[in-house]
Amino acid sequence: MYALVDCNNFYVSCERVFDPSLRNRPVVVLSNNDGNAVARSNEAKELGIPFGAPFHSLKGRIREHNIAVFSSNYTLYGDMSRRVMDVLGGLSPEMEIYSIDEAFLRPGRRRHSEWGREVRETVLQWTGIPVSVGLAPTKTLAKLASRLAKKDPACCGVFNMDARPDIDSILDGADAGDVWGVGRQYSDLLRRHGICSARQLRDAPDRWVKKKMTITGLRTVYELRGVPCISLDEMPGTKKAIVSSRSFGRPVTDEAELREAVAAYVTRGAEKLRGQGSAASCVTVFITTNPFRKEDPQYSNSVSYSLPSPSSYTPRLIHCALRLLGVIFRQGYSYKKAGVMFTGIVPVEDAQPDLFSRHRDTEKTRSLMSTVDHVNAAMGRGTISFASEGRTRPWQMRRAFLSSRYTTHWKEIPVVRA
DNA sequence: TCTGGGGTCCTAGGACCC
């Protein structure tokens, strides 16, 4: 038996915890750079604002309906997520944190529906975040169940598929495209073959599914039949690729600014690398102009370099990335985005040094980086930064509607008035 | 002025090995 616990409109809910005036009001949260709507309150969904709608296309409706708008505040959402997961961890012996706002759990021995209601109430009371709970014999069905828990107000946020005798009609009522693992492409393909509902997908012939949707698709179908094929992953492994990239707040034409941005992205990526005890043996840098500005000349390029020995030493990685940038940078374009990717990731203790190279991570470089990481963790990110990242950073992303970091910064803590 | 930022897995095909 699996449970999927899913935070309702998570980013919006985080904002609402600290600003009760947002309740019952349409709220949207924008992606990085205030680009698109990535979270919407139910009221905003009812106004017909789709997921991913570009902010600039919403301005009329925002004024008209007095919609509250926020920039993404990942410091806040990340910390609220940690709190929710802490609570969930105490309510189940086994847990897989699946995303910032979802976790798979094994319900205890208690009656499942009752347990589900307790989860919901506890998380709400302890964190202020409303969640939905889907219960089913497989993860895929549990995902579906949590959707249904949200859709039907009568189930009060908990949907236990096991307790339902009418499973066929439940699957009849769900689109095949709403099944976990079926995206746009497969959804279109299935529809062309007359498979529209989750039930039709469940009952499709194995051989056909395997041929069209590979082994992954066949697993999904088995899971719809109640045969568990996807197990709980309690210990997510180390990442195999680490990407750090951002769109700029405004077009960037100057190579010096691009160099600052790339250095800053390397710094972030290298922190992540060290955070999981890894080193990277390959660095990739990419830059691109704005593909939406069709009238502008377009250029994008990327280039990789294999390091003589794996590294997680920020200065070395910055040095390497800036040289790569020099290879692909072309004067005369307006750049919109740049990024850095680390691959060939190995555990630090397995990193094979190069016999002939002086450029290798040593005890000294590691302890320097560890000190920097500790200071930044304790005093806030960027307390120690690299000169090449720049000070003013005019290229930084737009975040015009940012709320406070209520839970992680003393100066931004909420004030209670009598 | 204006459109996000991360990740994973699977397969086919080619190079190469004995």
Place this chain on the structure above:
DNA sequence: TCTGGGGTCCTAGGACCC
């Protein structure tokens, strides 16, 4: 008429997830 058989590794591309 008939040109082996079995493997590994790597990459690119395509699908998916949040």
